[in-house]
Amino acid sequence: MDIKLKIIFICTFILITSCKHKEDDYHNITDKIEDLSKDFKGVPISSDKYTETLKKVEVTENWQRFYIPERKSQIKSFECSECHSKPLYELQGEENIEKSHWDISLKHANLATMDCVTCHSENNMDELHSITGKRIDFNLSHKLCAQCHQNQFKDWSGGAHGKQIGGWAQPRVSQTCVGCHDPHKPGFEKRWPARYNVHMVDERK
């Protein structure tokens, strides 16, 4: 009887001590995130070291404040007014003028919606304009795209569309629309995948 009692005691002890305990008491991850971010004061890492050499512009869209890379200094032939010294219709009449931009084909929307002057101001090639004719700076060209592409713009301002430059840490530096999409031909072409896993195919034969 003594032995049996000892055995029962040992078994009970093992059972009790082996009850699984969770590290934290959160029911799911969203509860945990909510609780742990209550007194979030920032992290000691910043994206600055990866974006130091990049020229940035600060923007505030949809109550989100972030940086975008400066655009004007990256356009090869900016300022446009160096060639476009006169209004367009005057330039078109002149003889002996060199043809530029012959390689730009507009493959964006149909002709009823868009042509060159939808975005570019004839009389001031250094700036763009909105549907209502308000001036839009080349550095803030996303305001132009936002007119038609509302959903993408909303997502982009939150960080859900497009690429981030400089890593995940604050301050956020988002790539602009034109950083990925050529405004004259914004769609991505079809292509072949970057690799083919022969080993995996063999494994499944």
Place this chain on the structure above:
Amino acid sequence: MKVLINLIKDSLVYLTHGRRSYHFWMAFLTFLMLIGMYSYSLQLEHGLSVTGMNDRVSWGLYISNFTFLVGIAAAAVMLVLPAYVLKDFDFKQAVLIGEGLAVAALFMCLAFIIADMGGPARLWHMIPGIGVFNFPNSMLTWDVLALNGYLFINISIPLYILIMRYQGKTPNPKIYIPGVMISVFWAVSIHLVTAFLYQGLQARPFWNNALLGPRFLASAFTAGPALIILVLAMIRKFTDFKIEDKTIQKIALVVTVAAQINLIMLISELFKEFYAPTHHSESAYYLFFGLHGKAKLVPWIWTAISMNVLATVILFFHKLRNNFTVLYFACTLLFIGIWIEKGFGLIVPGFIPGPWGKIAEYFPTLTEVGVTIGIWAMGAFIFSILARTGIAIELGKLKYKK
């Protein structure tokens, strides 16, 4: 201590002498073990890529054999229960054989685990104190404790009994009965813990059901005693050890009942998988009927099931069960059938299809088979040694001379 040394010396001399058939048997086993060692050296050199396992089916022949042998080890000791608790003395003869079988099976289990490890040199990482032992979270650690504890009990209790007999004294029941009682309960738990290893994985719906543990126990108590019957038959033939018909008949009864329970559990599983098939039944479909044209395991499982059904039906009839030739045939069928079922019918289909539904089939390579054969030979070798020594002591052939 002196007694132990003498026992070892005497048994070594005794073991190296015997009939020609004995030497032939041991030489054959040694040859198989050398094959196993060579195959294992290949595996150590090149890594586990010499086996047929891959990222989809990451456990194969080794773990299948391990699972099966844990069952054998568990069942071997279940025979101890009637002998000591029910005071059925017919069983007493079977006890030492059973415990010897359990020890051999356990050594095989440990060998299979070591063979399956990717880094066997780092196994010391599991030792509590100098390594990290993830108890109680990991079921593997429970299994390690259970198996090693069981091995310790199964070595120490028979060793005590044998040393006493060797000296011509009677073993003291007060010492070995508690050990025997513990080993009986422990036997059930080792197989349950091994079952829980698989049962607890929510990622593998083929295993994640409530019936896995009981199914393991039922098939273990079928295959284990079946093997014991076959072993007792051989002992009757080759040694002077007297084993009564009654003993074998009683063990046969255990096998019959366990086989019937095993069949009922199989029917229950089949019903669950095929009455209202869900996404989780895909593994069962692959196993029994093939999936998307892949059907490597289908012949295996149907062979196993037919063997099991045939044997269960045979054993159902008293006349057939008491005819020892038929009995041995049925036991062989059961042993092989359950080996297939536990290995190819349980471990491998648990991994197919993979987590994203991809099917990569598995079949063992020659190296894997080589290591497996080597380890089975090692188990048979160990058992032959233990059985021969044990029987010699029981028959009084080996006596301690002061």
Place this chain on the structure above:
Amino acid sequence: MNKGIKKWFSLNLGNKKQSNCGCSGSNCDGEVSGNKKDGISQVFDVDMNRRQAFKKITAGLMIGAGAVSTSCSVVSGDESKEKSQIEWEEYFKGNYKLMTDEEKDKTVNRLVRSYELRLGEKINISSKNAIDDVLFGYAFNISKCQGYMDCVNACVKENNQDRASEMQYIRIHEMNDGKGLNFGEADDSYYHEVPAQGHFYMGTQCFHCDNPPCVEVCPVQATWKEKDGIVVIDYDWCIGCRYCMAACPYDGRRFNWSTPQIPEQEVNKDQHYLGNRLRKKGVMEKCTFCIQRSRKGQNPACVEACPTGSRIFGNLLDPDSEVRWVLANKKVFRLKEDLGTEPKFWYFMD
């Protein structure tokens, strides 16, 4: 009896002629008796039984091994002694999770030195700990993924995986429109122009669960969840039992079935102990959210490489991060949520 014992236990080199075989039923030590043979026959025609042969072969092997090891230590200089010293210390070190910062630095230095001694190249292994107030999360836009697999390439380049078995942490599945998230009928080894008509694409990898089943089952705690939420593996502690692989519902883990082969010029030398340092055969590995990059504030290689911007990574505890914005404003879901693993990898659509 005593003579019998002595016969079996003493190393009989076949010199003495046994006239009286006292053994029963077993082979006597076979000896050449009677006929005289010439030198060559004397060596090659000696009757041997298996036991004798085994003894002689073992003796030969032991002598040979001893000779080799002695010659090595005589010829070897300080370099190989240092190599052995490093290997010895590395074998007996403990679990990385339990190391102090000092011990972590020591092991990292040993690994860097060992690589230098073996290959003559300098690498950089970091043992940077988790940053406070950071919990990494990931969001994947299945409307944007076009199946390019640029992420897979970047991951392999960044993380030093085995080239021979084409080990890839990321899988891109080509799913069928209208069939929903039916992975069984999806194809992850396609090779045609993408995006293909009638299909959409989604990627899977280790989801760094918050309740990871792989961590639960590891018998030696070689894998654990770090404070910043990344589930990591200590490659030197892993014993290769592959229990974690059986436990992962998302096919997140990869095993090194053989020694990983990476061409020397493709080795990424910016490494982290828990991340992309070079592994050995018989250990588990997996996506670590590019721990060597993310702990420095960079995005993982897959996020960086994706040309369509489908992958979003960030700090879940920062209310201003992009990934938090996605969770708050997009309709997100996770895979196999009913399993209770709480993965930190969300999917959403435009």
